[in-house]
Amino acid sequence: MAAAEATAAAAAPLPVRDLAVVELGPLPLEVLLLALLGLTAVVILRTRELFPAALLTGVFSLINAGLFTLMDGVDVAFTEAAVGAGISTVLFLGALSMMDRSERQRPPRWRALLAVVLTGAALIYGTFDMPSYGDPQAPVHRHIAPQYLAGAEAVHIPNVVTVVLASYRGYDTLGETVVVLTAGVGVVILLGGRRRRRSAGVGSTIEAGGRDGG
Numbered sequence: 001m002a003a004a005e006a007t008a009a010a011a012a013p014l015p016v017r018d019l020a021v022v023e024l025g026p027l028p029l030e031v032l033l034l035a036l037l038g039l040t041a042v043v044i045l046r047t048r049e050l051f052p053a054a055l056l057t058g059v060f061s062l063i064n065a066g067l068f069t070l071m072d073g074v075d076v077a078f079t080e081a082a083v084g085a086g087i088s089t090v091l092f093l094g095a096l097s098m099m100d101r102s103e104r105q106r107p108p109r110w111r112a113l114l115a116v117v118l119t120g121a122a123l124i125y126g127t128f129d130m131p132s133y134g135d136p137q138a139p140v141h142r143h144i145a146p147q148y149l150a151g152a153e154a155v156h157i158p159n160v161v162t163v164v165l166a167s168y169r170g171y172d173t174l175g176e177t178v179v180v181l182t183a184g185v186g187v188v189i190l191l192g193g194r195r196r197r198r199s200a201g202v203g204s205t206i207e208a209g210g211r212d213g214g
Helices: 002-011 030-047 050-069 076-096 112-131 145-155 160-167 170-213
Strands: none
Touching: 030 050, 050 076, 076 160, 076 170, 145 160, 160 170
């Protein structure tokens, strides 16, 4: 009997007041940022110079961070700004110092373009069955989200996203941090080894030139 009552309570629609107050539908500023996001992506695809493309990827991440902020995902926005616009852009610029500045011209691949267009159209068509943006009665908000909201007061953190990442998903967040740290250490080791090989090559060239001159 108790299990049946719990199942019925979980299946019953949750009142809006039990969830965070949200506005149904995207805000005008969100639509503007989404349009800028798409425009930036198109410009990145069209440019053939790698340096502007690397800078535009940072702009893309900053716009994406602003969009996440408007959607109340401040922690995700902070991560996007730090990793996407900060670290990734620095790594791209560092890689550009070791390669050509312009992209090599390649013939267009129409089959690949057709596959991408069809895949994108299928993905967009699949979004028509998704719940409305910000709908408090969406299935994802009727399962585990009420428990997160109920336990947020015990954690004493005002942002629900921070509660989930730092408390309920604490070990997952720790694992992600370790992965990012390991990747950063790997990049530093690779760049350091390249510098040592370059310095050794320059030293050998100078030494060989000295012997030839002598």
